Amino acid sequence: MSENFNFIGPAQVGQSQPQPQNLSRASTSRDGNSGAVGHDNLLPIANVGRIMKEALPPQAKISKRAKETIQECATEFVGFVTGEASERCRRERRKTINGDDICHAMRSLGLDHYADAMRRYLQRYRESEELAAALNSGSGSGSGGGIQIDVRAELSIFRGHEQQDRN
Known part of the structure; x- marks a missing residue:
């Protein structure tokens, strides 16, 4: 069962801004609907760990928590860029996202580099x-x-x- 964890502090009561959520349990889509982000929706941890290891010296160790954190961040990043590309395809009434759509999405999100x-x-x-x-x-x-x-x-x-x- 999936749970939403909204943390509301005394200064946040009555504010209309969205509250932080625990990404390993739930995620909010672009339209604000909450949906479960199970382990099936995360990038594979072995792949994430392998990519992390390639960027570090051979003797470096990576904790399980560090891999999980990067896994969640990378999954969120891919979803963010893909969502922007998908929106472009929807506006153009196309059903397939291609590499050019991803490049355009990155540029429109300020990720020009x-x-x-x-x-x-x-x-x-x-x-x-x-x-x-x-x-x-x-x-x-x-x-x-x-x-x-x-x-x-x-x-x-x-x-x-x-x-x-x-x-």
């Missing part, structure tokens, strides 16, 4: 898909070996780390 990186990644991905399709149609055999694209190379925050590592 990420939108630019995503646009570059999307362009390279599309080019690699075209190349793979051309290679597969020419050879007649499905090798299944995809082309790798380093997403981190697209973000300048990671480029700064690479330059420091080389020095």
